[in-house]
Structures are given as structure tokens and as C-alpha cells.
Amino acid sequence: MxxxxxxxxxxxxxxxxxxxxxxxxxxxxxxxxxxxxxxxxxxxxxxxxxxxxxxxxxxxxxxxxxxxxxxxxxxxxxxxxxxxxxxxxxxxxxxxxxxxxxxxxxxxxxxxxxxxxxxxxxxxxxxxxxxxxxxxxxxxxxxxxxxxxxxxxxxxxxxxxxxxxxxxxxxxxxxxxxxxxxxxxxxxxxxIDETFIKERNIRVKNFEEKENIILHVARIGAPEKNQKMLLEVISKVNLGDWRIIIAGPYEEADEFLKFVDEFFKKYPHLKEKITFLGNIEDREQLYNLYNRSKIFVMTSNRESFGLVMVEAGYFGNYVLTTNVISAMDITDNERCGDVVPIGDVEVFARRLQYAIDHPEYIKEKAERMKIHVRNNFxxxxxxxxxxxxxxxxxx
Missing domain, CATH: 3.40.50.2000 (Glycogen Phosphorylase B;)
Structure with missing residues (x-):
């Protein structure tokens, strides 16, 4: 042997x-x-x-x-x-x-x-x-x-x-x-580990079963994740019945949390729209979050890859991201998602507003993304x- x-x-x-x-x-x-x-x-x-x-x-x-x-x-x-x-x-x-x-x-x-x-x-x-x-x-x-x-x-x-x-x-x-x-x-x-998902009988929801959730998963407060930009974008968007969930461990977060306090003082009506969940260690809980949401956003200044976009895409999220080095690979040159210039709050806000207002548009891109992830990631x-x-x- x-x-x-x-x-x-x-x-x-x-x-x-x-x-x-x-x-x-x-x-x-x-x-x-x-x-x-x-x-x-x-x-x-x-x-x-x-x-x-x-x-x-x-x-x-x-x-x-x-x-x-x-x-x-x-x-x-x-x-x-x-x-x-x-x-x-x-x-x-x-x-x-x-x-x-x-x-x-x-x-x-x-x-x-x-x-x-x-x-x-x-x-x-x-x-x-x-x-x-x-x-x-x-x-x-x-x-x-x-x-x-x-x-x-x-x-x-x-x-x-x-x-x-x-x-x-x-x-x-x-x-x-x-x-x-x-x-x-x-x-x-x-x-993404599809074997793990199948072993636990996690069924990927179709678009109509999902909730009007805009999801962001990253290390909260890490400078390169640029979550200040994310909040600035949200302040410019008419969310309607949509809400924001931000999940991830807190890292170098003191300055960012001060920014959050000032942000909610300036935009008190958004406090009930934005939820900070903190770190989610349990993979099934995290996958459940991807499974519930319709839109995944990432505002990073830099990434070596950005695995969270792949995970979100597997569960049928429309992905909107800044143009980090992996963005075109993951969105298949924007066939499966949209990419905006790094740091451009105005363009990001316009794209996010369009996504909120056009459910058929994001549904089509999300369906393509599911296939793209299964074929490549x-x-x-x-x-x-x-x-x-x-x-x-x-x-």
C-alpha cells in the first residue's frame, strides 16, 4: 500500500x-x-x-x-x-x-x-x-x-x-x-466549501424568499475596509423598507466607533435601519445571513481577494464593490455584479439606489453570480x- x-x-x-x-x-x-x-x-x-x-x-x-x-x-x-x-x-x-x-x-x-x-x-x-x-x-x-x-x-x-x-x-x-x-x-x-454546505443540508433560497437586507461582512473598523465610506453612502440613499446589517469582529475600531456615534447624531433616522452584529464565529449562522440578504456591499480601499464576496455570491446576493484587485474576477467583469471606483461615494450611492429600485436587475445579476461562483470558486x-x-x- x-x-x-x-x-x-x-x-x-x-x-x-x-x-x-x-x-x-x-x-x-x-x-x-x-x-x-x-x-x-x-x-x-x-x-x-x-x-x-x-x-x-x-x-x-x-x-x-x-x-x-x-x-x-x-x-x-x-x-x-x-x-x-x-x-x-x-x-x-x-x-x-x-x-x-x-x-x-x-x-x-x-x-x-x-x-x-x-x-x-x-x-x-x-x-x-x-x-x-x-x-x-x-x-x-x-x-x-x-x-x-x-x-x-x-x-x-x-x-x-x-x-x-x-x-x-x-x-x-x-x-x-x-x-x-x-x-x-x-x-x-x-x-467556498460546498461540501460543508451540502452536509448540513443548507438550501440556497431563491430571490423571492430573501429579505430586503443590504449586507456587509468585514473586520469592523479596519482602515482598509473603509466603512466610513459605507455609512456616507447609506446617508445618500433612500432605503425605503430596506435595512443594513454589518457583521464582523471589531478591529482597531475606536476611531470608527466615534465616527458611528457622530454619524447617528447627524442622521438619527438611520439608527433603526443599521444593525451592527459583531463577529459571527458559527459558519452556519453566517451562511444563513448571506441566505437572507439580497445585496452585498464592499467599500474596501484594498483587498488581496475578498472571500466574503464569493460567499455572498454563492447564496444569491447581488454584489456591489469598489474596484479592488479581485473585483473583476469575482463579478466576471461586471456580468454578475457591479464595480465602482475606490473611494467614490457618489457613484457607489447611485449604483446602490439603482439596485434598490430595480429588483429584476439585481435578481438577474445574482442568478448569474450563483453559476459563476459554482464554476470558479x-x-x-x-x-x-x-x-x-x-x-x-x-x-
């Missing part, structure tokens, strides 16, 4: 929610669909991890003590690699950082036959700062930057086997930037593409 191959995602400091996003879903689906002995490495003490017990059954969660840094690298991850690197068939790591590059180089020295795969998970804003490398400055130290750009990155690009980016635009930009290694880059979006299909890349390397 052939020995099961080991797939390991080396992550580090994380919250429980990372398990139901790419750091947990990729290894879990590689176990579920392709028979790997799959694990993810997190640090203990930063959150209570539960999703691997009730949502991702079969995924092994390895919890390490955070032992601090050694020359900018995580001591615990280094020790783990040196001890177990030879036993890992596929090493998966996130982010195009110098630390990731060093871990990959060490792994490939320890285990030359192993496959090193890096998910870049970056909105590519760094290219505006340093157009010749995705490695924008991680340190003010000239010597460290010189070593990163001129020694570590070139060696990493030779050693690494696969590099993925979650948007088509981003993938093409990276292939053009690193032409010599273009064959190592491939498009790998985020997805299921975790099952995402990891099948990854496995194809791995098998090509093994030939």
Missing part, C-alpha cells in the same frame, strides 16, 4: 478564522479530495481553535509555542522545519516575504525532492513602491534590504516550485515581472487545480 503523502501549511501566529480561509481550507481539501496526510502549523495562545474539530474534520492542527525571533525568523518554525522537513512532501507557505523565502530555501536544502508551494496572498500594492520586485521594503536597514533583494530572492526563485496569486490580474503582473520564472506562477483564487475545484500543478512537477 502506497504511503500517504504529507501536505503541510506552515503558518505561525493566527486566529481561529484562518482555518476556514485559505490557510486551513487548502490542506483540508488536499486531505479530503486527494488523500494527503494534511496538517497546518499555528502558534498556540493567540486564539481558541475550534474549526478543525467541527468544520474541518480530518485536518491535523499542530500548535507550537511561539519562541520569538532569531534574525527576523520565527525560532519555532525554524526548529520545526529542521526536525520534520524531510518528512514533508509538499510544504505550503503564505506571503511573499523574506522570511517565507528563507523557510523555503531551508526546506529545499533539507528535502530537495519536496515540493515548495507559496501562496502570495498580496494585493500587489508593493509594486507601486518598488516596481522591480514584490519585495517592498520590510526593513529600514540597508544591509538587510540588499541581502533580501540581491541574495535571498534570486535563490528563492530558483528553489521554489509553485507560486500562486489569487487574482488573474495579479498573476499576469507577476509573470511579467518575473519572466524567467513565469512558468512557476499560476492563478489560484479563494473558494469552490474549494474543491481550487485544490484540484493545485493538485494538477503538483502532478505536472512529479512527471
Amino acid at each position: 502506497e504511503k500517504k503523502k504529507r501536505f503541510l501549511t506552515l503558518f505561525g501566529k493566527a486566529l481561529n478564522v484562518e482555518l476556514v480561509k485559505m490557510p486551513g481550507q487548502i490542506p483540508f481539501k488536499m486531505y479530503q479530495r486527494h488523500g494527503y496526510k494534511a496538517s497546518v502549523v499555528f502558534y498556540k495562545g493567540y486564539d481558541k481553535f475550534t474549526y478543525h474539530k467541527n468544520v474541518l474534520k480530518g485536518l491535523r492542527l499542530i500548535l507550537l509555542k511561539d519562541e520569538g525571533k532569531f534574525m527576523g525568523l520565527d525560532r519555532s518554525l525554524l526548529k520545526f522545519l529542521f526536525k520534520y522537513g524531510k518528512k514533508i512532501d509538499v510544504l505550503h507557505r503564505f506571503h511573499y516575504y523574506p522570511q517565507t523565502m528563507v523557510y523555503v530555501i531551508i526546506y529545499k536544502i533539507i528535502n530537495p525532492k519536496g515540493i515548495a508551494y507559496v501562496t502570495i496572498d498580496n494585493d500587489l500594492e508593493g509594486l507601486k513602491i518598488h516596481p522591480y520586485s514584490l519585495l517592498f521594503k520590510h526593513s529600514a536597514n540597508f544591509i538587510r534590504n540588499f541581502i533580501a533583494y540581491n541574495i535571498i530572492e534570486p535563490l528563492f526563485l530558483k528553489k521554489v516550485d509553485l507560486l500562486s496569486n489569487e487574482t488573474r490580474q495579479g498573476t499576469e503582473r507577476l509573470k511579467n515581472l518575473y519572466k524567467k520564472y513565469a512558468n512557476k506562477f499560476f492563478y489560484q483564487p479563494y473558494g 469552490l474549494w474543491e475545484k481550487v485544490v484540484d487545480r493545485l493538485q494538477e500543478q503538483i502532478e505536472m512537477l512529479r512527471k
